[in-house]
Amino acid sequence: MMLTVIPTHSSNTKAVGADDFPEASIVDFQNDLQPIFTRLGCNSGPCHGKARGQGGFQLSLLGFDPQQDYDAITKEGRGRRIFPAFAEQSLLLAKPAGTVPHGGGRRLAVDGPEYQTMLNWVRQGMPRAAPDAPTLKSIIVKPSSIVSAPDQTQALVVTAKFSDGTERDVTRLTAFQSNEAPIAAVDETGLVTAGKITGVAAIMARFMGQIAVCDVLIPRAEAVAGEIYHQLPRNNFIDELVWRNLQRLNITPSPVCDDHTFLRRATTDLCGRIPTPDEVTAFLADGATDKRARLVDRLLLEPDFADHWANKWVDLLRPNPYHVGIKATFNYDRWIRQSFHERKPWDQFVRELITARGSSFHNGAVTMFRDRREPEEITTLVSQLFVGVRLECTKCHHHPFEVWGQDDFYSFAAYFARIGHKGTGISAPISGSEEFFFAGNQGSVSHPVTGEVMKPRPLFGEAPATAEGGDQREALAAWITSPQNHLFAQVMANRVWADLMTRGFVEPVDDMRATNPPTNAPLLAALGESFRDSGFSLTELVRVIANSHVYQLSSLPNETNISDTRNYSRHYRHRLRAEVLLDAVTQVTGVAPEFAAMPPDSSAKQLWTHRSDSVFLDTFGRPDPNQNPPCERTTDSTVVQSLHLMNSEKLYRDIGHDNGKARALGGSEKTAAEISTELYRLIFAREPTVDETTLVTEQLVAEGALRQQVIEDLTWAMLNSAEFVFQN
Numbered sequence: 001m002m003l004t005v006i007p008t009h010s011s012n013t014k015a016v017g018a019d020d021f022p023e024a025s026i027v028d029f030q031n032d033l034q035p036i037f038t039r040l041g042c043n044s045g046p047c048h049g050k051a052r053g054q055g056g057f058q059l060s061l062l063g064f065d066p067q068q069d070y071d072a073i074t075k076e077g078r079g080r081r082i083f084p085a086f087a088e089q090s091l092l093l094a095k096p097a098g099t100v101p102h103g104g105g106r107r108l109a110v111d112g113p114e115y116q117t118m119l120n121w122v123r124q125g126m127p128r129a130a131p132d133a134p135t136l137k138s139i140i141v142k143p144s145s146i147v148s149a150p151d152q153t154q155a156l157v158v159t160a161k162f163s164d165g166t167e168r169d170v171t172r173l174t175a176f177q178s179n180e181a182p183i184a185a186v187d188e189t190g191l192v193t194a195g196k197i198t199g200v201a202a203i204m205a206r207f208m209g210q211i212a213v214c215d216v217l218i219p220r221a222e223a224v225a226g227e228i229y230h231q232l233p234r235n236n237f238i239d240e241l242v243w244r245n246l247q248r249l250n251i252t253p254s255p256v257c258d259d260h261t262f263l264r265r266a267t268t269d270l271c272g273r274i275p276t277p278d279e280v281t282a283f284l285a286d287g288a289t290d291k292r293a294r295l296v297d298r299l300l301l302e303p304d305f306a307d308h309w310a311n312k313w314v315d316l317l318r319p320n321p322y323h324v325g326i327k328a329t330f331n332y333d334r335w336i337r338q339s340f341h342e343r344k345p346w347d348q349f350v351r352e353l354i355t356a357r358g359s360s361f362h363n364g365a366v367t368m369f370r371d372r373r374e375p376e377e378i379t380t381l382v383s384q385l386f387v388g389v390r391l392e393c394t395k396c397h398h399h400p401f402e403v404w405g406q407d408d409f410y411s412f413a414a415y416f417a418r419i420g421h422k423g424t425g426i427s428a429p430i431s432g433s434e435e436f437f438f439a440g441n442q443g444s445v446s447h448p449v450t451g452e453v454m455k456p457r458p459l460f461g462e463a464p465a466t467a468e469g470g471d472q473r474e475a476l477a478a479w480i481t482s483p484q485n486h487l488f489a490q491v492m493a494n495r496v497w498a499d500l501m502t503r504g505f506v507e508p509v510d511d512m513r514a515t516n517p518p519t520n521a522p523l524l525a526a527l528g529e530s531f532r533d534s535g536f537s538l539t540e541l542v543r544v545i546a547n548s549h550v551y552q553l554s555s556l557p558n559e560t561n562i563s564d565t566r567n568y569s570r571h572y573r574h575r576l577r578a579e580v581l582l583d584a585v586t587q588v589t590g591v592a593p594e595f596a597a598m599p600p601d602s603s604a605k606q607l608w609t610h611r612s613d614s615v616f617l618d619t620f621g622r623p624d625p626n627q628n629p630p631c632e633r634t635t636d637s638t639v640v641q642s643l644h645l646m647n648s649e650k651l652y653r654d655i656g657h658d659n660g661k662a663r664a665l666g667g668s669e670k671t672a673a674e675i676s677t678e679l680y681r682l683i684f685a686r687e688p689t690v691d692e693t694t695l696v697t698e699q700l701v702a703e704g705a706l707r708q709q710v711i712e713d714l715t716w717a718m719l720n721s722a723e724f725v726f727q728n
Contacts, residue, residue: 025120025130026124026127026130026131027117027120027121027124027127027130028127028129028130028133029066029070029121029126029127029128029129030066030129030133030208031130031133031134031136031162031208032117032121032130033117033118033121034063034066034069034208035063035170035173035207035208036114036117036118036173037059037063037069038062038063038173038175038207038208039114039172039173039174039175040096040107040108040114041104041107042059042096042104042107043059043060043061043062043063043069044061044062045061047104049061049062051396054103054104055103056077057072057076057081058072059072060397061396061397062206062209062397063208063209064209064397064405064406065397065449068449070128073092073126074126082122082126083122084122084123084125084126087119087122087123088119090122092118092122093108093115093118093119093122096108097109097110097115114173132164134162134163134164134166135162135163136160136161136162136163136207136208136209136210137161137162137163138160138161138210138212139158139159139160139161139170139174139205139207139210139211139212140158140159140161140212141156141157141158141159141203141205141212141213141214142156142157142158142159143156143214144212144213144214144215145214145215145216145217146184146192146214146215146216146217147217147219148184148192148194148216148217148218149194149218149221150194150195150196150218150221151193151194151195151196152193152194153191153192153193153194154191154192155189155190155191155192156171156176156186156190156191156192156203156205156214157169157171157190158170158171158174158190158205158207158212160207160208160210170207171189171190172189173207174190174205174206174207175188175205175206175207176188176190176203176204176205176206177203177204177206177515178192178201178202178203178204179201179202179203179204179515179516179517180199180200180201180202181195181201182195182197183195183197183198183199183200183201183216183218184201184203184216184218186203190205192214192216194216194218195218197218197563198218198219198220198249198250198251198563198564199218199249199564199566199567200215200216200217200218200249200519200566200567201215201216201218202214202215202216202515202516202517203215203216204514204515209403209405210403211402211403211514211515213514213515213517215517217248217249218249219248219249219250220249220250220251220560221250222250222560223250224247224250224251224252224560226247228252229243229244229246229247229252232253232549233256233549234549235547235548235549236544236547236548237526237530238523238526238527238544238545238548238549238550238551239548239549239550241520241522241523241526242520242523242550242567242568242569244522245519245520245522245523245567246567246569249564249567250560251560251561251564251567251569252558252560252561252569253550253553253561253569253570254553254554254555254556254557254558254561254569254570254571255553255554256549256552256553256554257552257553257554257555257571257728258554259283259284259291259292260280260283260284260684260685260686260687261554261555261686261728262292262295262552263275263279263280263283263284263295263685264684264685264686264727264728265571265727265728266292266295266296266299266546267279267299267685268576268580268584268727269499269500269546269727270296270299270300270305270308270542270546271299271302271304271305271308272304272307272308272311272577272579272580272583272605273304273308273580273583273584273587273603274580274583274584274587274588274685275685276587276682277678277681277682280681280685280686280687281681283295284686284687292547292552293547296543296546296547297543300539300542300543303341304603304605305539306337306340306341306343307337307340307341307603307605307606308580308605309340309538310336310337310339310340310341311579311605311606311607312499313336313340314333314336314608315623315629315630315631315632315633316385316629316630316631317332317336317353317368317385317629317630318332318333318336318609318610318629319332319367319368319370319371319628319629320371320625320626320627320628321609321611322428322429322430322431322611323371323426323428323429323431324360324367324370324371324426324431325360325370325430325431325432325433326432326609327360327361327432328360328361328364328367328370328431328435329367329608329609330364330608330609331360331361331362331363331364331367332364332365332367332368333364333608333609334364334608335363335364335365336364337606339352340538343537343538343539345535345536345537346492346531346536346537346538347481347488347536348536350386350477350480350481350488351477351478351481352365353365353368354382354386354473354476354477354480355471355473355474355477356368356369356437357437357438357439357471358436358437358438359434359435359436360423360434360435360436360437361434366435366437368381369419369421369437370421370426370435370437371629373421373425373426375413375414375415375416375417375419375445376395376409376410376413376445378413378416379391379409379412379413379416380392380395381629381630382476382480383412383459384510384630385491385510385630386480386488386491387459387480387485387487387488387491387512388487388490388491388494388506388510388511388512389402389404389459389487389512389513390510390511390513391404391408391409391412394406394408394409395409395448396448402513402514402515403514404459406447406448406449407447407454408457408459410445410446410447410448410454411454411455411456411457412456412457412458412459412476413445413454414444414445414454414455414456414457414472415456415472415473415475415476416472416473417443417444417445417456417472418439418440418441418442418443418471418472419437419438419439419440419443419473420437420438420439420440420441420443421435421436421437421438422435422436422438423435423436439470439471439472439473441469456472456475456476458476458479461479461482461484461485462479463475463476463478463479464478464479481536483532486525486528487512489528489529489531489532489536490512490524490525490527490528491509491510491512492531492536492538492541493524493527493528493530493531493541494506494509494510494512494518494524494527495509495510496538496541496542496545497524497527497545500542500545500546500551501545501550501551501568501571501572502571502572502573502574502635503565503566503572505518505519505520505521505523505524506518506519506524508632510630519566519567520567520568527541527544527545530544550568551571552571553568553569553570553571554570554571554728555570555571555572555573555728556570557570558570571728573726573727573728574635574726574727575620575635575636575637575641575725575726575727576725576726576727577620577633578604578616578617578619578620578621578622578633579603579604579605579607579617579622580604580605581616581620581725582604582614582616582617582620583603583604583605584724585616585651585654585719586603586604587682588661588682588683588715588719589651589654589655589657589660589661589662589715590657590659590660590661590664591654591657591659591660593614593616595607595612595613595614596612596613597609597612598612604617609625610622610623610624610625611625615644615648615650616644616648616650616651619640619641619644620641620644621633621634621635621636637725641725642720645719645720645725646720651716651719652716655712655715655716655719656708656712661682661715662708662711662712662715663708665678665679665708665711666707666708666709666711667708672696672697672700672701673693673696673697675696675700675711676688676692676693676696676697677693679696679711679714679715679718680692683715683718683719683724684718684723684724696714699713699714
């Protein structure tokens with residue numbers, strides 16, 4: 001592919017070109033050559049930047065290690081890639097220029113400034129650095145925000161700022177990427193093209209490890225009167241900030257949902273169960289204006305609330321029992337659940353987990369260190385779950401979309417270098433022995449490239465110093481849970497918002513970075529502050545979201561928000577979580593499932609391991625028990641799920657069970673209309689319509705109809721409906 005020559009955009013800075021590097025000037029390898037390799041894709045993952053390189057030639061991914069790259073070019077293979085006597089025949093130039101066969105094709109225009117820069121460097125003797133070469137400090141992209149109509153274009157200009165105060169237009173050497181290409185796409189030259197979808201996109205500009213972002217807003221063409229937004233209800237700060245965002249986009253929200261929809265939504269979201277018929281009757285008959293807030297208050301006090309939210313976190317924390325041991329896993333699950341039942345403040349929960357010590361038979365929290373035994377392993381889990389920063393790739397190279405590098409990763413990992421342990425350890429697949437964990441006095445983490453012993457250092461800001469002989473993890477826990485660490489509060493607020501609103505401000509929910517900006521940054525910040533000010537109370541965080549008018553919107557779209565899936569102008573429908581759906585089926589049939597290693601009448605959300613046999617839970621997306629935490633679930637619907645509901649022999653037996661609800665209703669003295677009401681309250685949490693009552697009555701009183709069989713058939717059909725499987 002021939003490199004496109006990009007016109008210089010209007011700017012007060014000077015554009016990079018051949019004239020910037022005349023034969024007499026010294027070309028700096030790091031500042032002048034490495035950006036070219038990155039721009040041409042030479043050091044990308046599919047090319048020479050992959051783990052073992054390409055064609056015997058390996059460069060560091062996106063140029064994160066300049067010295068390694070310099071040595072690879074000038075010294076490996078006895079310098080075969082450079083021919084100083086006849087610079088144009090150097091493989092470094094000939095291959096990308098296409099004058100000799102090259103697997104990557106033609107990447108370099110011979111008459112372009114990049115070729116001239118590389119040629120000058122070879123002719124000058126391949127200097128490692130130019131005298132007094134400045135270092136790159138930052139880059140800026142202009143414009144930093146764009147409001148555009150569909151199909152309009154806008155050219156971006158990227159300026160690099162160096163340590164000596166100089167600036168340089170590096171647009172043609174910058175890599176661009178859009179996080180929402182259907183909303184706003186960007187080409188390799190930095191030309192942004194707005195799509196036809198209303199929304200917000202972020203355009204990332206990356207140059208030599210530095211990143212800048214341009215926000216692109218595509219509002220609807222039809223303006224909406226400001227008075228409409230001023231008249232919308234505002235139950236709390238959430239509503240104000242959502243309405244403000246919708247006004248920028250010219251989107252109006254859907255109306256509020258009806259009472260039965262809110263009852264089922266709140267009960268499944270907060271407690272992981274469907275409402276009982278008695279709850280439906282009482283709530284629908286209640287005429288008080290504050291009944292929704294009172295419902296939320298009641299649900300937050302239920303034991304089901306703790307089990308439901310603990311069940312979410314065991315996906316993220318609980319390991320494979322065949323790896324760490326059954327008793328250790330059981331104790332870990334019990335510690336997590338007990339913490340949620342105690343309504344333990346979130347900062348306390350995280351501190352106790354990160355600094356856990358003692359026996360795996362008595363303190364379940366230490367199981368995290370029994371499972372993740374090396375500092376590098378625990379680093380990725382802790383940073384992702386509690387700081388919202390994914391550091392996995394920085395073990396080997398600089399993060400391609402963030403500021404984090406290997407120094408950051410191994411300095412963070414050093415906090416876990418002195419965890420002492422005593423006992424048998426892991427002996428999978430049994431691993432049944434007891435193990436003790438404590439704060440040791442020796443152990444270190446070394447940089448894999450330089451060999452330097454890394455000192456513990458947080459990702460940003462300052463952490464408390466560790467006392468002589470003290471536990472380094474306590475300093476890390478203090479930094480993570482500090483009220484000044486905005487990411488700690490925001491990543492939890494984002495996760496809970498996603499649980500209640502179907503989609504987080506940031507997706508994935510624990511990938512907080514400049515190149516993955518939130519859809520509503522002011523609201524995420526405000527929600528994080530509210531969570532912090534509540535004493536990191538999960539209960540209060542859920543309460544403030546559930547009481548907002550935004551949470552109570554209908555899922556039915558209007559003409560302005562039918563394409564909106566990111567700005568919360570309506571409630572987004574989603575399939576019920578596997579455990580919630582199974583417990584709902586249990587409530588409808590009246591027949592409790594039997595789980596191995598669990599007490600009778602246990603609910604699915606109380607299971608202490610994903611290895612409990614259940615075809616239903618596996619079908620509806622519980623995590624693979626062999627998968628390492630954190631295990632994010634998919635909410636996708638599949639054909640297999642539909643076939644299971646239609647054909648499950650167990651479900652068939654439970655619906656017609658001698659002790660089930662269908663038999664009880666069939667043998668009761670209730671009228672056909674009363675049975676209709678009972679079924680709809682039980683399964684759909686609402687009253688039947690007139691037509692639905694008529695249908696049920698006709699089926700029950702038809703000539704030759706068997707009352708119980710009709711009820712079983714109706715139950716089967718209703719369980720297979722979208723209204724039951726999905727939350728509106």
